[in-house]
Amino acid sequence: MAEHVRRVSSNETCVHYLSKNVQNEFIAFLSGKIQNNILQQLHQATYYSVILDCTPNVSHIEQMTLLARFIKFEANKDVSIKEHFLSFVPVLHASGEGLTEILLKELEAQRIPLKSMRGQGYDNGSALKGKHVEVQRRILDLNPRAFYVPCGNHSLNLFVNDAALSCSIAADCFSTIQQIFNFFSSSMQRWGILLKHVSTLTVKPLCNTRWESRIEALLPLRFHIEEVYDAIYEASKEQKFDTYCRNTAIVLLNRLQSFKFLCCLVTWHGILHKVNMVSKLLQKVTIDLQSSMDLIKSVKTFLEGMRSDEGLNSIITDAKELAEKNGCCCRL
Template sequence: MGDKVRESILNRVKEAKYFALILDCTPDLSRKEQLSVIFRYVHEKSDKTVEICESFVDFVEITDTTGKGLSETVFKALENYGLDIQNCRGQGYDNGANMKGKHSGLQKRIIEQNKRAFFVPCGCHSLNLVVSDAAKSSVPTVTLFGTIQRLYTLFSSSTKRWSLFLESLSRSEESCTGIPLTLKELCITRWEARIDSLKAVRYQIVEVRQALWDLYDDPSFEDDVRSEANSLATMLEDYGFLISLITWYDVLFQINLASKMLQSKVINFPQVVDALKSISDFLVDFRENGFVSSLVKAKELAEELKVEVKFKAPRLRRRKKHFDYEVERRDENEPLTDPQEKFKVEFFLPLVDTAYSAVEERFEQLNAKTSKFEFLFNLDKLPDRQILLIKCQQLEELMSDGADQSDIRGAELCDELVSIQKLLPKEG
């Protein structure tokens, strides 16, 4: 049955002629690396309407995960499917070095065979990597996520402890929806989903701390469990932890909004770029005003917890001077003594700057593609004919095989776009 389904899908792809490849590698339960193969193509239905389809066709075992090994596997698979790599017009996968590498990655090796197989990185995976990079930017960030995971592990490892936790939440005023928020395990692969893990602590930190105290005060629990509860309760009362919690929740909230947009079935290039620009603009503004905002919100949490609004005194470290001229640079020679400024420099700025640079880097290729195709995504607002003709001719050159063959004729495409614009239904 599987062979028949695969044969049917491949026949559709061959009828469409042009296709895009969507690939991903993942280990199965037996620890064997497998490549999932998905084709994206246009299918004409019996009623003459068309639809864009994405169809899974195979798992292919991988023994060599380098760019060279992956490319050999992909070319062999296409040969087995009876498909010509020259008809490939797109390739999309994650931003791993073996996949996206500019010199020896899979996308580069496919483009060497067919320059019209344009590579577009997976938007959501790119966003994941942005957050993943930022999550390694400082010790307070690592401590924050480690503490959130410790909280989940402590309560979820025992039904008795979980019941105690739920009982503590039931005594609270509950969330704005009337339903208490429970702790969530940190997701290893979907970083933007960690907002769910932070949300329960962000909005119910008083109740979570009370659950830890109840656990600590109950002599029926093991000593190591009670000790862990006491350690975590102390951590929740730390002012630096509260700022980290607030800051990361605000950042992940914004990224999660964009991530949901990127998962839409109908989103196009310009909309993706707009979503990414919203993140970039947010980070720029957040760098200027976010720390002060986080301080205000953290102070409110501290007042709810009835704990002191105060940073831990920083440990002073003087960097050894190797050269006489180094004394002239006070910023490198003198340690920061203001705890608030030190926390901003060591936690807040690395987080925001790392995320911003990662956004710019991860979506560089996507922005380059968008500039070539974006005029096709809004036929209601085509540029004037002269500019449109230039864009169509540039697209003709882009869709050329490097010789005399091109998928389109720029002048004809220009005429067709102008004509079809009059036939399109008006919105609203």
């Protein structure tokens, strides 16, 4: 290969096989080879489950992601669970009927028998999980042994989302965190002030789809709130900023001094830290139903512990420590 590149670079040959068409052809060959290997393992396993999800891409085209999950028996009699991506499929009609038709055509195109399906794994989207006319119901009508199991990770995410939206204090807390990020990220000068004060973690935006990922946005305020506070304070006194900017900084300073905000910050950091750990474990290929149930129960136990007198006292103590880091008397 090195000799080939040398000859092309020195103009000894014009046939270099490095055009985009040739590269795409190489990628297609590799893709086909890998996919055939996966399908060979699937056929040897006989039984399998499918995992589907739909999301729009950057071109605003809805795409269905198709994965297969099966058991592989090794030559040394070891047994392992395999989970492989099979394809992206463009979706024109995101209804239950349309998604079912696409799934059946894709299985047929890849010579995967529907009668060997033993499981369906989808998120909680209505077009997928519906009990009457949606995908899981239509597949069950064709193969009664293809049992449907909702995504435990997605269910956990919805639980956290609903819990937060049902509490105005939590909504205000996350709104403040997002506003702090917007305040600094919308100006290079303000971001420079932040970097001057924050030594390690910088502020981050909230994730709207995966709530457990919001732990990344809480970390800077949970452990470096005094540095973020100093950065906002400097911005509020900077005369080269306009009045609106300085007033915005003053509003954010008042919110950071609120004891209610600090208690909410401590509470949600604890919740999201626990949920994030469980979420990562639920995404493992080797996870099984019993382990998933145990993990969900551990979250429930943790939340019940936070409601106890000991848990509430711990939250108040941590909130007071944050107030002391700010060097101010919090507004109750």
